[in-house]
Amino acid sequence: MSEVFKKPIRLIARLDVKGSNLIKGIHLEGLRVIGSPNEKARLYYQQGADELLYMDAVASLYNRSYLSQLVTEVVRNVFIPITVGGGVRAVDDVKQLLRAGADKVAINSAAVRSPRLLRDVAESFGRQCVVLSVEAKKTSAESWEVYVDGGREKTGRDVFEWIEEAVQLGAGEILVTSIDRDGTEKGFDIELMEKASKISAVPVIASGGMGTSAHASELLSKSTVDAAAVGRALHYDRLKLPDLRNSLLSEGIGVRDFG
Amino acid sequence: MTLANSGVAIVDYGLGNLKSVAEAVSSVGGTAEVTSDPHVVSGASKIILPGVGAFPVAAQALASSGLGEAVVHAAQRGSTVLGICLGMQLLFDIGNEFEVTRGLSLLPGEVNQISIDEGPSKLRGTHIGWRNLSVENLGQIHPLFRGIRDGESMYFVHSYAAHPSRADHLLASVKYGGSQIVAAAGDENVFGVQFHPEKSGRAGLRVIENFLAT
Numbered sequence: 006m007s008e009v010f011k012k013p014i015r016l017i018a019r020l021d022v023k024g025s026n027l028i029k030g031i032h033l034e035g036l037r038v039i040g041s042p043n044e045k046a047r048l049y050y051q052q053g054a055d056e057l058l059y060m061d062a063v064a065s066l067y068n069r070s071y072l073s074q075l076v077t078e079v080v081r082n083v084f085i086p087i088t089v090g091g092g093v094r095a096v097d098d099v100k101q102l103l104r105a106g107a108d109k110v111a112i113n114s115a116a117v118r119s120p121r122l123l124r125d126v127a128e129s130f131g132r133q134c135v136v137l138s139v140e141a142k143k144t145s146a147e148s149w150e151v152y153v154d155g156g157r158e159k160t161g162r163d164v165f166e167w168i169e170e171a172v173q174l175g176a177g178e179i180l181v182t183s184i185d186r187d188g189t190e191k192g193f194d195i196e197l198m199e200k201a202s203k204i205s206a207v208p209v210i211a212s213g214g215m216g217t218s219a220h221a222s223e224l225l226s227k228s229t230v231d232a233a234a235v236g237r238a239l240h241y242d243r244l245k246l247p248d249l250r251n252s253l254l255s256e257g258i259g260v261r262d263f264g
Numbered sequence: 265m266t267l268a269n270s271g272v273a274i275v276d277y278g279l280g281n282l283k284s285v286a287e288a289v290s291s292v293g294g295t296a297e298v299t300s301d302p303h304v305v306s307g308a309s310k311i312i313l314p315g316v317g318a319f320p321v322a323a324q325a326l327a328s329s330g331l332g333e334a335v336v337h338a339a340q341r342g343s344t345v346l347g348i349c350l351g352m353q354l355l356f357d358i359g360n361e362f363e364v365t366r367g368l369s370l371l372p373g374e375v376n377q378i379s380i381d382e383g384p385s386k387l388r389g390t391h392i393g394w395r396n397l398s399v400e401n402l403g404q405i406h407p408l409f410r411g412i413r414d415g416e417s418m419y420f421v422h423s424y425a426a427h428p429s430r431a432d433h434l435l436a437s438v439k440y441g442g443s444q445i446v447a448a449a450g451d452e453n454v455f456g457v458q459f460h461p462e463k464s465g466r467a468g469l470r471v472i473e474n475f476l477a478t
Binding site: 055081085107134 | 288417423
């Protein structure tokens with residue numbers, strides 16, 4: 006990074022929810038209830054998370070979502086950007102979430118089925134609130150496939166082609182979740198993140214596998230992602246945001262100056 | 265219908281995260297009313313003009329609803345106004361997003377696209393994220409930034425930026441590549457912030473608290 010402009014990495018606390026519960030599985034499967042998402046959200050806000058990401062992994066399957074209720078409640082005490090995803094199918098769903106207090110909406114399955122949705126949402130509310138959520142599974146040495154419905158259904162689509170198309174349509178940010186690494190705490194799929202951040206013309210959030218601050222520094226030294234999402238390691242208290250920030254700072258990695 | 269003296273009218277013209285702005289006002293002890301009624305706005309002593317989206321769409325919505333005129337009327341009577349993000353940009357004379365559009369002309373100046381050439385290649389067109397604010401201008405710290413230390417991080421998301429005509433209207437700035445972006449501008453009773461105080465944690469809430477105290 007240049008001396009004049011050090012762009013800090015954004016640290017995003019990821020909260021996977023089912024109904025009103027905070028859950029976390031491995032490889033987006035085997036979901037286990039951890040507790041109250043909003044309680045954790047308030048803690049992470051106080052500890053200096055830069056953003057929150059709520060994902061309802063099963064909303065796409067059951068056509069329902071409690072997300073707007075959760076958001077309505079959490080924005081009473083949490084004053085950082087909030088992205089919400091899961092079960093978003095139409096412009097009206099986006100409108101409802103934004104009115105509840107969300108700042109951005111993440112769209113996966115519905116965008117794969119009907120890519121036009123990305124453009125419609127961008128035109129209605131601006132590109133800055135459209136996050137394309139990509140669930141990626143490695144299929145061979147050099148390729149990753151797009152999955153939908155909480156990592157359950159394969160689509161036959163190439164991850165990088167889909168990212169490029171989505172940016173053309175109106176995605177303002179890309180959330181890339183590695184299904185292989187999700188919930189493992191074994192580190193990011195660096196190659197995937199490196200390639201995704203290289204081809205994307207908009208900011209990329211890396212998700213899946215973060216367990217230690219070393220995983221974050223490896224990610225940042227080998228890719229140009231703009232943000233790192235961390236879920237499970239935070240929820241089980243194996244990683245704390247203040248420690249993570251301090252350890253990145255000590256390595257000269259820019260993070261938000263949080264007083 | 266009028267607001268009590270301590271109340272803040274949050275202008276609802278269909279754009280922006282009104283809920284979060286209202287919660288932020290409440291959390292620092294203010295009373296917020298989200299309203300799309302021009303009479304309420306023109307009678308309010310404090311007004312917040314939020315906004316996310318494109319300048320022409322917002323300017324059109326303000327004009328057709330009568331809310332723009334209500335904000336101008338209130339400001340001319342001495343009410344304090346805080347524009348946030350696009351709401352700040354709308355306070356100026358002219359917006360050059362997609363097409364040349366008239367703003368509310370409460371502050372002299374115009375709004376132009378951030379030049380991508382000014383920053384490093386990884387800026388990707390939109391200025392998004394937490395940035396360190398410089399709150400001193402011409403040796404002064406504006407009351408809006410009382411208690412905010414120089415270098416405090418605020419959350420930005422925008423692709424256009426305001427260019428005030430008057431140097432003394434600049435209240436805060438952020439570094440962007442080799443140049444500066446206007447992070448806040450204002451005169452006696454009309455202020456605008458390019459960042460989102462309602463999304464900038466405790467420091468952002470302090471700015472809202474300071475606005476309520478103006």
